[in-house]
Amino acid sequence: MFRYLHLEFRGLGTMEQFFYYDLEGNIPTWFSSILLFLCAERAWQVASAARASGDRWHRHWRWLSLIFAYLSLDELVQLHEQVVVPLRESLSLGGVLRFAWVVAAVPLVVVFAIAYLRFLMAQPLWTRVAFIVSGVIYVGAAAGMEMVGALVVTAFGFQSLPYAAVSGVEEGAEMLGVVLFLGALTQARARLQGSTPATTPSVPPWSTRP
Structure with missing residues (x-):
């Protein structure tokens, strides 16, 4: 929108460089990267809780964390x-x-979908549905809307309003998918931490009763 309104600010050039989602190193880019990194951090916590509770899928959670760390980068x-x-x-x-x-x-x-199919089916229903919905939204936006954007660029060019609109839908849907996934990870962490067996504190020998 800044590009087409030609909003100029002395000393700042245009606001486009700060807010246009199809550029690099600006506010939307940092926001998306932080969201993805939060998913990586949250999945790592889930992996630790899963391992502590004896969940067989803790390695899948760990690899999921590494995948999101890469996506963030x-x-x-x-x-x-x-x-x-x-x-x-x-x-x-x-x-x-x-x-x-x-x-x-x-x-x-x-x-990835094939490798994680059994893992997905082993999750509680709400977690499974949330993972599927967020994954479809994110991948559909990242890959599907990217292909739509390619057609729009061929027809109208990078500087066109139609391409800006497609890019906006793509980036917004990606962020929505990541936010939904982050919520699902938070729920999974709470569930697994709640199922972690409590450890019995060791009692020093001098405190034993006669």
């Missing part, structure tokens, strides 16, 4: 953008696959 420095041009040129991609990183990302998502 990727959101901050745009690692996936580095493969766009090499993939597009080597595979002669265009149109819906103009942003060629989705070609590598979609198979990885499928592998």
Whole structure:
């Protein structure tokens, strides 16, 4: 919106650099990165609680934490953008696959879904539903809306209002998916911490009753 209203502030240039979601190193980028890192931190706590309670899936929780830590880093420095041009040129991609990183990302998502299927089915119903809904929203926005954005860019260009609208929907839906997942992780942590067996404090020998 700042781009099309041409709002100028002396000494600051345009507000676009601070708030436009399709740029790097600005407020939306930091916000998304922090959200993803909170998910990583929360999943690590869940993994620790799961291990303490004897939950067999504690390693899955740990790996989930590492995956979200990577996603947080990727959101901050745009690692996936580095493969766009090499993939597009080597595979002669265009149109819906103009942003060629989705070609590598979609198979990885499928592998992740298969690897975590049993883990997902072992979770309580509410956690399972929350994970599925948040995952569909996040992946649908990140990959699905990215492909829609590729078509819009081909038709109207990067500087167009339609592309700005698609980017806004994409980033907003990604944030929504992460927030929902963070809530599900918080519930999972509370559940597992509540099931952690209480440890019996050791009694020093001099305090034993005669």
